[in-house]
Amino acid sequence: MAWYNLDKLLPIDYVEGIVQLANKISFTYQLLAVLSLVLLLFPFFFYHKETLAVALGTYYAFLLIATIFGNFPVMIMGYGVSPIIGYSIGLFRIIAQMEDNKQI
Template identity: 45%
Template sequence: MLFQPDAGQLSAFAFAATIILWKKIVSGILKFLSITLTGAFVITSWIFLDDLAPVPYVEDILFLVSDLGNVWFIIGIFSLLLLVCPFFLFGSKGFVSLSLGVYFLITMIVTFIGNFPTPIMGYGISPIIGYIISITFITKYFHT
């Protein structure tokens, strides 16, 4: 992911992967090395940001919603926050659920930092399919 132009996606993936690596790696040295390498990738991707022009209905879709009024902006933010709730609700039962929640949350946060697509709202259909697969996985394997 380091070679793609989206530092937001790399950051989200890195934070999610760090949770999994921290849980799975036993050796303290390997934990340190994996976190250091992942951090270096994230920093590198933010230093060498892409120079693609932002597309308003992709990267700035929340701000387009806010132009409709504050109520719509609040509803938009609330709907995005609802997307991560299932992952954190089931996150206490598994670190995979927690890491997926962190992934989606970071992809939402970075949209306010730079020109990155807003999850679900500003993408095409493939992230929606990925989100549905993630929710299905979590509910199938971690639901009581």
């Protein structure tokens, strides 16, 4: 729904444009920012291959891809604590599921 009803607010550098803001400082910072965002997907796709892990990994991948095409906050790096809490809950749930299955 957000794709069809885009708001008229201008993007804020430290929310929607945090990766570009890192590039204004240094290309190395931008590269590290992109690498750290991609590494956030690692636990969901490569460490555990259960349905919940893949679903959460896909969700977070789409959140990252959406920031390329629109003025959406960048997950974890952008402004706000709720993505950090959501990511942590998902990751801890995957770890708990792995412990239940004795995969650690």
